[in-house]
Amino acid sequence: MTMESSIANPDMTEHGPHHDHKPSGFMARWVLTTNHKDIGSLYLLFSFAMFLTGGAMAMVIRAELFQPGLQLIEPNFFNQMTTVHGLIMVFGAVMPAFVGLANWMLPVMIGAPDMALPRMNNWSFWILPFAFTMMLMSLFMEGGGPNFGWTFYAPLSTKYSPDSTAVFVFAVHLMGISSIMGAINVIVTIVNLRAPGMTMMKLPLFVWTWLITAFLLIAVMPVLAGAVTMVLTDKYFGTSFFDAAGGGDPVMFQHIFWFFGHPEVYIMILPSFGIISAIVPAFSRKPLFGYASMVYATASIAGLSFLVWAHHMFTTGMPVAAELFFMYCTMLISVPTGVKVFNWVATMWRGSLTFEVPMLFAIAFIVLFTIGGFSGLMLAITPVDFQYHDTYFVVAHFHYVLVSGAIFSIMAASYYWLPKWTGVMFDEGLAKLHFWCSLISVNVLFFPMHFLGLAGMPRRIPDYALQFANVNAIVSIGGFAFGLSQLIFLVVVIKCMRGKGEKAPDKPWEGAEGLEWEMPSPAPYHTHLTPPEIK
Amino acid sequence: MAQTDKYYVPAQSVWPIVGAIGLFLIGYGAATWISSDNAQASWIFFAGCVVIIFMLFGWFGNVITESMSGLYSAQMDRSFRQGMSWFIFSEIMFFLAFFGALFYARMIAIPWLGGAGNNVMTHEVLWPTFQAHWPLISTPGGTSTTAMPWTGLPLINTVILLISSITLHWAHVSLEKGQRGPLTIGLGFTVLLGIIFLGLQVQEYIHAYQDMGLTLSSGVYGNTFFLLTGFHGLHVTLGTIILFVLFCRILKGHFTPAQHFGFQAGSWYWHFVDVVWLCLFVFVYIL
Numbered sequence: 104m105t106m107e108s109s110i111a112n113p114d115m116t117e118h119g120p121h122h123d124h125k126p127s128g129f130m131a132r133w134v135l136t137t138n139h140k141d142i143g144s145l146y147l148l149f150s151f152a153m154f155l156t157g158g159a160m161a162m163v164i165r166a167e168l169f170q171p172g173l174q175l176i177e178p179n180f181f182n183q184m185t186t187v188h189g190l191i192m193v194f195g196a197v198m199p200a201f202v203g204l205a206n207w208m209l210p211v212m213i214g215a216p217d218m219a220l221p222r223m224n225n226w227s228f229w230i231l232p233f234a235f236t237m238m239l240m241s242l243f244m245e246g247g248g249p250n251f252g253w254t255f256y257a258p259l260s261t262k263y264s265p266d267s268t269a270v271f272v273f274a275v276h277l278m279g280i281s282s283i284m285g286a287i288n289v290i291v292t293i294v295n296l297r298a299p300g301m302t303m304m305k306l307p308l309f310v311w312t313w314l315i316t317a318f319l320l321i322a323v324m325p326v327l328a329g330a331v332t333m334v335l336t337d338k339y340f341g342t343s344f345f346d347a348a349g350g351g352d353p354v355m356f357q358h359i360f361w362f363f364g365h366p367e368v369y370i371m372i373l374p375s376f377g378i379i380s381a382i383v384p385a386f387s388r389k390p391l392f393g394y395a396s397m398v399y400a401t402a403s404i405a406g407l408s409f410l411v412w413a414h415h416m417f418t419t420g421m422p423v424a425a426e427l428f429f430m431y432c433t434m435l436i437s438v439p440t441g442v443k444v445f446n447w448v449a450t451m452w453r454g455s456l457t458f459e460v461p462m463l464f465a466i467a468f469i470v471l472f473t474i475g476g477f478s479g480l481m482l483a484i485t486p487v488d489f490q491y492h493d494t495y496f497v498v499a500h501f502h503y504v505l506v507s508g509a510i511f512s513i514m515a516a517s518y519y520w521l522p523k524w525t526g527v528m529f530d531e532g533l534a535k536l537h538f539w540c541s542l543i544s545v546n547v548l549f550f551p552m553h554f555l556g557l558a559g560m561p562r563r564i565p566d567y568a569l570q571f572a573n574v575n576a577i578v579s580i581g582g583f584a585f586g587l588s589q590l591i592f593l594v595v596v597i598k599c600m601r602g603k604g605e606k607a608p609d610k611p612w613e614g615a616e617g618l619e620w621e622m623p624s625p626a627p628y629h630t631h632l633t634p635p636e637i638k
Numbered sequence: 639m640a641q642t643d644k645y646y647v648p649a650q651s652v653w654p655i656v657g658a659i660g661l662f663l664i665g666y667g668a669a670t671w672i673s674s675d676n677a678q679a680s681w682i683f684f685a686g687c688v689v690i691i692f693m694l695f696g697w698f699g700n701v702i703t704e705s706m707s708g709l710y711s712a713q714m715d716r717s718f719r720q721g722m723s724w725f726i727f728s729e730i731m732f733f734l735a736f737f738g739a740l741f742y743a744r745m746i747a748i749p750w751l752g753g754a755g756n757n758v759m760t761h762e763v764l765w766p767t768f769q770a771h772w773p774l775i776s777t778p779g780g781t782s783t784t785a786m787p788w789t790g791l792p793l794i795n796t797v798i799l800l801i802s803s804i805t806l807h808w809a810h811v812s813l814e815k816g817q818r819g820p821l822t823i824g825l826g827f828t829v830l831l832g833i834i835f836l837g838l839q840v841q842e843y844i845h846a847y848q849d850m851g852l853t854l855s856s857g858v859y860g861n862t863f864f865l866l867t868g869f870h871g872l873h874v875t876l877g878t879i880i881l882f883v884l885f886c887r888i889l890k891g892h893f894t895p896a897q898h899f900g901f902q903a904g905s906w907y908w909h910f911v912d913v914v915w916l917c918l919f920v921f922v923y924i925l
């Protein structure tokens with residue numbers, strides 16, 4: 104620092120390597136922070152809290168569906184549960200968890216001192232608790248909270264929605280603002296703050312996948328903002344974007360929504376690909392097979408994601424030519440995705456594998472995500488989608504890719520990097536128990552849903568025909584077991600956070616590679632203040 | 639004005655949490671104000687606006703102080719530039735959603751309601767007397783309105799915005815050459831043109847509501863017209879405020895030919911708003 108600057112800013116902390124102190128006091132440390140690691144931790148903890156909240160709602164849903172007939176809750180409340188469960192899991196659990204991982208790991212991985220715009224980074228985070236407070240508050244307002252499904256199709260959200268819909272709209276606006284600012288920060292950090300010698304094709308894949316994810320976020324979150332704005336004006340200001348009587352079209356809502364929504368589902372899986380691409384080589388003790396093809400595959404998936412949105416709408420009325428176009432584009436996505444799965448398997452091929460907990464979750468991810476991918480291919484076929492549409496088959500499909508896909512990868516990442524974050528090894532016995540309980544229960548929970556869907560059970564319904572009773576009971580038992588299993592994870596994380604456990608070495612995983620393993624555990628408060636040389 | 643080589647990582651800052659609280663008040667206030675007849679909720683909204691303005695003053699104040707004392711390296715400058723570019727990209731995507739709605743309604747929804755393609759039965763069963771046309775003067779539901787012609791005020795506004803882009807560019811070039819006189823004049827003119835544009839837009843809205851029967855609720859033509867021009871108008875308002883703040887900073891002697899990211903960002907934003915208007919003029923007014 105120059106003399107002038109220290110005079111101009113006498114209160115600024117000197118950022119030298121020998122000044123590694125954390126700010127004291129709760130406010131200064133957590134609320135006013137500009138430190139990417141603290142903000143990363145905040146994101147991760149918030150996301151875990153939301154995961155448990157959304158999970159509690161899933162428990163309510165499964166309890167109601169345990170037996171046929173209306174058991175515990177009113178249908179309107181059931182609809183609110185499915186809606187808010189979806190919104191919380193998508194915007195409150197999965198996305199913030201990935202942003203938290205990005206905050207913690209990207210600067211460390213690319214040799215940057217922090218995120219590019221640290222204050223904006225903190226703003227991105229602190230918007231979220233307010234946004235979700237708003238959304239949860241709406242559940243207690245007169246007429247109840249959002250009950251139109253997380254996709255808020257018009258006219259459910261415009262004509263038949265509760266009074267609190269405006270609260271939902273502005274909550275989504277806040278989440279969007281937060282996501283866009285977070286994504287801008289990620290892109291700028293990766294493009295501008297790489298250490299000398301860290302060329303693009305040397306970036307860890309987690310960084311690459313996040314770069315592409317951030318691009319998707321900036322491209323589609325504003326479209327979501329446009330969609331909720333039109334819902335708001337249709338409901339409260341007399342417009343008729345989604346009303347045919349005024350020359351609009353409810354199907355137009357679906358086009359706009361899914362133009363956001365389909366890239367959004369890749370936003371929730373591309374960072375997972377990056378995580379798995381870090382963990383599989385580490386525990387196979389081999390470099391990743393086909394690094395460049397992984398980068399190109401990720402970019403192709405992102406590009407294609409803008410051309411497939413209407414496969415969510417095969418039954419809502421489109422010219423046949425459009426249906427075919429969207430069907431073929433969708434099936435094309437299986438090519439780059441197949442490249443990825445092939446590369447992971449090829450990385451493991453003849454590696455010297457060990458099965459620590461991160462690797463267990465990673466392997467489970469590869470198998471279960473692939474199942475979710477295959478059911479996605481089935482849904483992509485227009486004529487058969489006429490049967491599957493809006494049944495439990497769809498619910499099974501997207502929970503395989505999101506729970507045993509995205510969530511499992513977040514678990515894998517957490518176990519992989521927890522020693523680096525907290526400085527202690529996690530309780531391996533409990534972690535393995537968590538893994539096996541999760542693995543078994545997630546399949547008991549979601550696999551039978553395929554059969555329910557094929558047999559014709561519709562989704563988003565609080566009651567069902569008697570022939571679905573047995574399978575639903577099994578599914579609910581799987582659901583409760585999965586929910587309880589996550590409490591084991593909570594215990595593991597709390598133990599690590601309190602420093603209970605064996606001291607972690609700098610590099611706890613023998614085959615791991617990357618800058619994050621060349622620093623002490625826990626990672627110092629400030630890292631890479633002088634950029635490392637990458638050879 | 640020495641520059642440091644190190645990337646500047648700011649210390650703790652109170653502004654992000656103030657901004658988060660401000661946004662919450664704006665969002666919650668607006669939502670309750672809109673969804674209930676409770677006029678008191680509007681105060682929450684306005685309180686939020688005050689908090690956000692307070693935050694902007696404080697936050698930008700910090701950034702300006704840091705910049706003026708030479709804490710920012712060339713790398714930091716690149717971060718700001720890239721960040722601003724991506725922000726403008728997100729704005730483009732926001733407008734694209736509304737342009738998408740316009741194109742869909744016009745090219746697909748309305749022709750289908752009129753029986754195009756294989757939608758003969760839709761037409762026969764729903765609104766058999768409906769004629770597909772654009773601008774949608776009379777909706778299937780029976781609301782009628784008149785279309786806004788592109789001649790007159792819209793054409794004048796187009797010319798105003800085009801001239802404002804030129805004066806702003808002139809100011810920018812002058813700044814790069816270190817000529818403060820033309821810089822101040824050029825920027826001052828741009829702000830003035832922005833204000834005139836907004837005044838004329840208000841005139842146009844009053845004319846539409848009072849004389850033409852064209853309102854926000856007169857079918858999808860009025861919807862797209864008012865949402866597109868309205869959001870554009872909000873952006874012009876914001877852009878004018880940004881340029882006015884830059885004008886005040888220039889009077890205080892800020893910015894050098896080499897270092898003027900703030901000016902650059904404001905200028906990019908203004909040109910972006912100008913391009914959006916050109917698209918609006920073509921697709922909303924002329925075609």
